[in-house]
Amino acid sequence: MERPVIRLPESFHPSEMPRFIVWWIIYFAVLYFLVWIPGKFNYTNELFLGPLLIPWFVWTWIIVNILTIVGSFIMYLQFKSYGLFEEEE
Amino acid sequence: MQGPTVTPFPGVFITVVSIYLAGVLYLGWISSKKALNLNEFFVMGGSAGILLGGLGYFATQYSISTFLGVPGTIYNVGWAGLAVSVPTAAFSMLVPAALVGNHLVRLGKKHGFLTLPDYFADRYESKAIRVITAIAIIIFLIPYMGAQTIGAGTIFNTFTGWPYWVGVCIMGLGVTIYCFMGGIRGAMYTNITQGILMVITAVLTFWGAANLAGGVEAANKALLAADPKAFTMPGSPRAYMFYPFFLSNVMLWNLFAVGQPQLATKFFLMRDRRVLWGAVIASGIGMFLSVIFMYSAAVVGRVAVPGIPPKMTDWVVPTLVSKSLHPIIGSVLMAGVLAAGMSTIDSVIVAVSGAFARDLYQQAINPKADEKTVLNIAKVATLLVGIAATLIGIYRPGTIFQIILFVFGGLGINTILLVLGVRWKRANKYGALSGLIIGLISVIYFTKNPALTKGFHALIPAAIITLIVMVVVSLLTPPPSKEVIEKHFK
Numbered sequence A: 001m002e003r004p005v006i007r008l009p010e011s012f013h014p015s016e017m018p019r020f021i022v023w024w025i026i027y028f029a030v031l032y033f034l035v036w037i038p039g040k041f042n043y044t045n046e047l048f049l050g051p052l053l054i055p056w057f058v059w060t061w062i063i064v065n066i067l068t069i070v071g072s073f074i075m076y077l078q079f080k081s082y083g084l085f086e087e088e089e
Numbered sequence B: 001m002q003g004p005t006v007t008p009f010p011g012v013f014i015t016v017v018s019i020y021l022a023g024v025l026y027l028g029w030i031s032s033k034k035a036l037n038l039n040e041f042f043v044m045g046g047s048a049g050i051l052l053g054g055l056g057y058f059a060t061q062y063s064i065s066t067f068l069g070v071p072g073t074i075y076n077v078g079w080a081g082l083a084v085s086v087p088t089a090a091f092s093m094l095v096p097a098a099l100v101g102n103h104l105v106r107l108g109k110k111h112g113f114l115t116l117p118d119y120f121a122d123r124y125e126s127k128a129i130r131v132i133t134a135i136a137i138i139i140f141l142i143p144y145m146g147a148q149t150i151g152a153g154t155i156f157n158t159f160t161g162w163p164y165w166v167g168v169c170i171m172g173l174g175v176t177i178y179c180f181m182g183g184i185r186g187a188m189y190t191n192i193t194q195g196i197l198m199v200i201t202a203v204l205t206f207w208g209a210a211n212l213a214g215g216v217e218a219a220n221k222a223l224l225a226a227d228p229k230a231f232t233m234p235g236s237p238r239a240y241m242f243y244p245f246f247l248s249n250v251m252l253w254n255l256f257a258v259g260q261p262q263l264a265t266k267f268f269l270m271r272d273r274r275v276l277w278g279a280v281i282a283s284g285i286g287m288f289l290s291v292i293f294m295y296s297a298a299v300v301g302r303v304a305v306p307g308i309p310p311k312m313t314d315w316v317v318p319t320l321v322s323k324s325l326h327p328i329i330g331s332v333l334m335a336g337v338l339a340a341g342m343s344t345i346d347s348v349i350v351a352v353s354g355a356f357a358r359d360l361y362q363q364a365i366n367p368k369a370d371e372k373t374v375l376n377i378a379k380v381a382t383l384l385v386g387i388a389a390t391l392i393g394i395y396r397p398g399t400i401f402q403i404i405l406f407v408f409g410g411l412g413i414n415t416i417l418l419v420l421g422v423r424w425k426r427a428n429k430y431g432a433l434s435g436l437i438i439g440l441i442s443v444i445y446f447t448k449n450p451a452l453t454k455g456f457h458a459l460i461p462a463a464i465i466t467l468i469v470m471v472v473v474s475l476l477t478p479p480p481s482k483e484v485i486e487k488h489f490k
Helices: A019-034 A056-081 A084-088 B010-032 B038-046 B050-061 B064-075 B079-084 B094-111 B116-123 B127-160 B164-212 B216-226 B243-252 B273-304 B310-324 B327-365 B371-395 B400-412 B414-423 B429-448 B459-476 B482-489
Strands: A005-007 A016-018
Touching: A005 A019, A016 A019, A019 A056, A019 B094, A056 A084, A056 B079, A056 B273, A084 B273, B010 B127, B010 B164, B010 B327, B038 B094, B038 B164, B038 B327, B038 B371, B050 B164, B050 B273, B050 B327, B064 B079, B064 B127, B064 B164, B064 B273, B064 B310, B064 B327, B079 B243, B079 B273, B094 B116, B094 B273, B094 B414, B116 B127, B116 B327, B116 B414, B116 B482, B127 B164, B127 B310, B127 B327, B127 B371, B127 B400, B127 B414, B127 B429, B164 B216, B164 B273, B164 B310, B164 B327, B164 B371, B216 B273, B243 B459, B273 B310, B310 B327, B327 B371, B400 B414, B400 B429, B400 B459, B414 B429, B414 B459, B429 B459
Parallel strands: none
Antiparallel strands: A005 A016
């Protein structure tokens, strides 16, 4: 089955990318850049405590990490079910 | 120098650590039967599976600093200190895998690359880049290994009362012997045990610290009453995690980690891309669990074992362990901390001996040398590098974490060459060479003049300069040859 692709400039490698991978890139980019944003839930000089009196910024990082690991796992399963690993072999 | 508040238990400690060392040496000996050619010695024939690949990457990146130096720093900073690597811990292998790993796994197999300079020399058609990168690897990574042995000296001194240098020698020479025997296979086999031991160490240290403090919430309540700023940025009593440094840390341990040759070459070891993406999950779990538990233990440790002076913070974790856990469990955990250092040194030793034997000797000095000669030189280099690292550990030029930060800066420049080499067909040798030289000079200059970086780690402005120079020079000079484009991108 032909998968929809997104074309990139010829000088980039790869110059085309399956659309579902672009969605994964967006998912991980949102998580990655979320922790760049200063604010109450990430980088703050205000006292803002969550469960166990641990600051909320630590809980944010825990959630980001868990979502990253879960996302990596689902992405792996999707690569496998789409036959990407077999294509390589 | 004896640790401030540690209860030593020499007999149990020596027994447990001896069993652990005997185990890793046995694994090195098993590996030696297979390490009979260069491909096996440096990339174990590209046969690593998910567990070897994932735990190997995690155990190599997370060093003794994760278990001694950083917790020591965090002890004096509070919850803000967790920003050293917790925010994007699970990205540590994901980002390198997505940017370059996917490509390097295939290329390494296809073209037989053994070292990072191997890839650079081929992609950029330049022997000069090979030589400069190899020399930079040697200069930066030998102190990095020395930093790991410093931790071993501290641990042995704390738990046995033996002079500091004895622990340095035991660790330095122990790793050197199993790498000499088994090359990267010896390193990778031991990394599985070491990776698992590191996670167990982090979890149990946290559990011990929390118990000693009467629970996490009780510890936080006590700390909140004493120092509420320890719950906010940039931390207290040491205001450490200012926003530019926070952002530097978010990027340093994932995006720029792949510039470390001992990590980049891990992609040449992996069997295929299924292994790569499986390894990303395994390493993500290992890295996240290690740092969240170990670094939280350091904050709770402020209440559990108060009053450790700022200059002795490398003793925070040994103190916590000795006060809160049974001596046998404590000794196993200290073996776990040693494992963190050894699992880093072993891969680094192989990377540095590769720079000597493969990149300087075989490719630059004596291209006609046969494989057996180069393998022997690699083994001799392994011995010499191990001895040099041990001597640096004895000399102790800085704290563990200071040395690690310096090294990550110096080799982080490779990241730009690697990412553009893999992702941008127009990147050429003129751009790479000028970017590399200016990048290395910049990172040293910014390290010496920190006021100019406005609070960012020296690598960040140096990497931006490298990127600009490399793109501009590449565009102003002829593109790479058709052969390179064909070989690397088709």
